[in-house]
Amino acid sequence: MWLIRGLIRLDFRNRGDKIVAMAERITSPAASNKPKLLDQVRDVIRRKHYSIRTEQAYIDWIKRFIIYHNKRHPAEMAEEEVARFLTHLARDRDVAPSTQNQALSALLFLYKEVLKHEIGWLEKVERAKKPPKLPVVLSRMEVKRIFAHLHGVPKLMAGLLYGSGLRLMECVRLRVKDVDFELAQITVRDAKGGKDRITMLPLNLSEPLRRHLVRVKAQHEQDVEDGFGRVHLPFALSRKIPSAARAWAWQYVFPSSRISIDPRTGAKQRHHTAEGILQTTLKRAVDAAGIVKRANCHGLRHSFATHLLTRGYDIRTVQELLGHKDVSTTMIYTHVLNRPGVGVKSPLD
Numbered sequence: 001m002w003l004i005r006g007l008i009r010l011d012f013r014n015r016g017d018k019i020v021a022m023a024e025r026i027t028s029p030a031a032s033n034k035p036k037l038l039d040q041v042r043d044v045i046r047r048k049h050y051s052i053r054t055e056q057a058y059i060d061w062i063k064r065f066i067i068y069h070n071k072r073h074p075a076e077m078a079e080e081e082v083a084r085f086l087t088h089l090a091r092d093r094d095v096a097p098s099t100q101n102q103a104l105s106a107l108l109f110l111y112k113e114v115l116k117h118e119i120g121w122l123e124k125v126e127r128a129k130k131p132p133k134l135p136v137v138l139s140r141m142e143v144k145r146i147f148a149h150l151h152g153v154p155k156l157m158a159g160l161l162y163g164s165g166l167r168l169m170e171c172v173r174l175r176v177k178d179v180d181f182e183l184a185q186i187t188v189r190d191a192k193g194g195k196d197r198i199t200m201l202p203l204n205l206s207e208p209l210r211r212h213l214v215r216v217k218a219q220h221e222q223d224v225e226d227g228f229g230r231v232h233l234p235f236a237l238s239r240k241i242p243s244a245a246r247a248w249a250w251q252y253v254f255p256s257s258r259i260s261i262d263p264r265t266g267a268k269q270r271h272h273t274a275e276g277i278l279q280t281t282l283k284r285a286v287d288a289a290g291i292v293k294r295a296n297c298h299g300l301r302h303s304f305a306t307h308l309l310t311r312g313y314d315i316r317t318v319q320e321l322l323g324h325k326d327v328s329t330t331m332i333y334t335h336v337l338n339r340p341g342v343g344v345k346s347p348l349d
Contacts, residue, residue: 037074037114038062044113049235052264061106074107075115082107097130134335135302136294143303146295149285156208157254157278160186161300163202165321167192168279168297172272176213177249181206188323190234197323213253220251223270228259230269245269305333 035043038059045055062074065085069077082104089095089103111117138146143162150158160166166174170188178187184201191197201209223229230245231252237244244250252272260271279297286295293299301322308318319330 040114041110045109046264048113057102058106058109061103062110065103065107074110075117101130132332135306135332136296136299137306137333138291138293138295138299138303140307142289142291142293142295143300145289146282146285146291149288150281153212153254153273154278154281156205156212158282158297158300159202159205159208161297162304163205164199165301165304166199167301168275172252172254172275172278174253175249176216176251176253179209179213179253181210191323193323193325195323195325197320199321209253216251216253216255217248219255220248220270223259228268228270230267232262232269232271302333305330309333 041059041062042055045058050058065082066072066074068085068088069081072081085107086100086104089100095103147155147158157171160171160174161168164186166186166188170191174186175189178189179201180187181201184203184206185198186201188197188199220229224246231250233245233250252270254273255270256273258270259268261268262271275297282295282297282300286293305318305322308321309315315327315330315334318333319327322330324330
């Protein structure tokens, strides 16, 4: 009997110790419900309305930085560790200067915006210098040969890249409300640098785009009937105007062929088409056309700017159409106008 009583007292004592330990963990400042570091990074990125691609890139670089330093917490590291990591990327991984600069931007964001550290030392870390490169420009005949091997939606999208000067992501994110057939213009919302701009809608694309939107609208109406039909909305618009997510005006001009789940909200909806589809299709068309230049989607935008300049349009006008912040960025296309030395006759000839 005394043994049973002893075991019962011991059991109650153990339970009491566990309860006390739990209470200490709950009330302890160190064990508060503070989110993990990467969750903190995500929260700040979303609060600042950065794109999901920026979020994915920054999270990936911060993970690599931590793993490279044997999973040490970034708060315990400083200039030496950051410089060592960037040197590793350049020397051992042989990354491009733009890639190295993206990694530095991610670490700047981590220390300044998330950890709230004084980062004077980090801002002094030298960024890799990106050597200037001339854009790959296609001739009008080359563009025509490429388009001969494009059909359907990819041809329509490529037409907007070359005919309106859109960037690839500006094209796939285009909304129905931003295409104005009456004024023959396209409004590009929240483009690079968070700016809006207006560019032309090519007259040759007007009717094919109208027919395309008829099919897209029929698909949207079917989605609504099936209980879907929602689309991702920018900022807090979904809370301000709940009905906007299903409104036709807010739908993507080039929607995905399937319903997907929003990685941030978990909502089932139809997102825009994946940009990789056009990239792959265009590459095949370039190969089929027998063009050996490194032509891609952005090359069509380069060709848009260059062909306008060769026709005598003002560089400031081209700057506005492209959405460049500084005219010096647009000036790179003037190489086709100057062409120093190209007019000189070769001694061999």
